[in-house]
Amino acid sequence: xxxxxxxxxxxxxxxxxxxxxxxxxxxxxxxxxxxxxxxxxxxxxxxxxxxxxxxxxxxxxxxxxxxxxxxxxxxxxxxxxxxxxxxxxxxxxxxxxxxxxxxxxxxxxxxxxxxx
Amino acid sequence: xxxxxxxxxxxxxxxxxxxxxxxxxxxxxxxxxxxxxxxxxxxxxxxxxxxxxxxxxxxxxxxxxxxxxxxxxxxxxxxxxxxxxxxxxxxxxxxxxxxxxxxxxxxxx
Numbered sequence: 001x002x003x004x005x006x007x008x009x010x011x012x013x014x015x016x017x018x019x020x021x022x023x024x025x026x027x028x029x030x031x032x033x034x035x036x037x038x039x040x041x042x043x044x045x046x047x048x049x050x051x052x053x054x055x056x057x058x059x060x061x062x063x064x065x066x067x068x069x070x071x072x073x074x075x076x077x078x079x080x081x082x083x084x085x086x087x088x089x090x091x092x093x094x095x096x097x098x099x100x101x102x103x104x105x106x107x108x109x110x111x112x113x114x115x116x
Numbered sequence: 117x118x119x120x121x122x123x124x125x126x127x128x129x130x131x132x133x134x135x136x137x138x139x140x141x142x143x144x145x146x147x148x149x150x151x152x153x154x155x156x157x158x159x160x161x162x163x164x165x166x167x168x169x170x171x172x173x174x175x176x177x178x179x180x181x182x183x184x185x186x187x188x189x190x191x192x193x194x195x196x197x198x199x200x201x202x203x204x205x206x207x208x209x210x211x212x213x214x215x216x217x218x219x220x221x222x223x224x225x
Contacts, residue, residue, distance in 0.1 A: 034212060043204060044159075044215040093158065095213070105213055109158040 003027050004096050006108035013084055013115055020080045021111045023094030029074035032097040034105070035067075037090045044093060050077040084115040122205060122216040130224050135192040137219040139205030140185075146210045148181055150190050153202045153218075162190075162203075197225040 003026040013019050023033055031052045036044040048069055049057040056069035068080040081088050092111045098104035122139045129135055141148070150162040165172045165181045165188070172179045178191040188205055200223045205216040 036215075041220075043218045044206075046212060046214055049212055091156070105208070107159045107161075112156070 004106045004108040006094055006111050010112040015085055015115055016083055018080055018082045019084055020078055021092055023077045023108050025075045025096045030096040033077040034095045035079050036093045039090050086115045089113055089115045122219050124219060126220045128222040129195055131197055133195055135195050135221055137190045137203055139188045139216045141207045145207045147208045148188050149206045151204045195223045197223050199223045
């Protein structure tokens, strides 16, 4: 399967600061990537769909000005949590959709964000 | 938003027993997938079943899909302590993938 990396794997930041999380597709060029958020002991919630070269599509209830997504290249999407607060502490997971194969998605290992 | 519900939310069994988890969803799907997640770790893909399939096997895993009832089940036979994890179903409608609430399985040695 395709390899998807995320960086960093964990990060601790102070309240009010911004944090950038990277998601890279290492094996192929991905026009579509997805960002999920998972709170402790809960399921993955789709936050947004990231499309290369265009604006991301956000799920209802997800603030686009708070969670900035940039899919500037076919192998990299970034999620920036702006003005982070403790309630943003979560596990953030990206996934990459395989071009031409609608059922194939590969998930990154996740980034654990802790806001103090 | 999540696609649907899974039950039970938590399941505790003895090693060697079978574990059955159920998943229900709300919309039409292209396929349904099951994933496993160890505490605080990434997802591991277990099995994919397409909308035109009714049953699929992979090792000790057996998945069923009933599109008329919009439900799926995952059976793990002869469970092992190493099977302890959270299990999620995820539905794919060709646009995106959405996850169920998950079942936390504990297999006692």
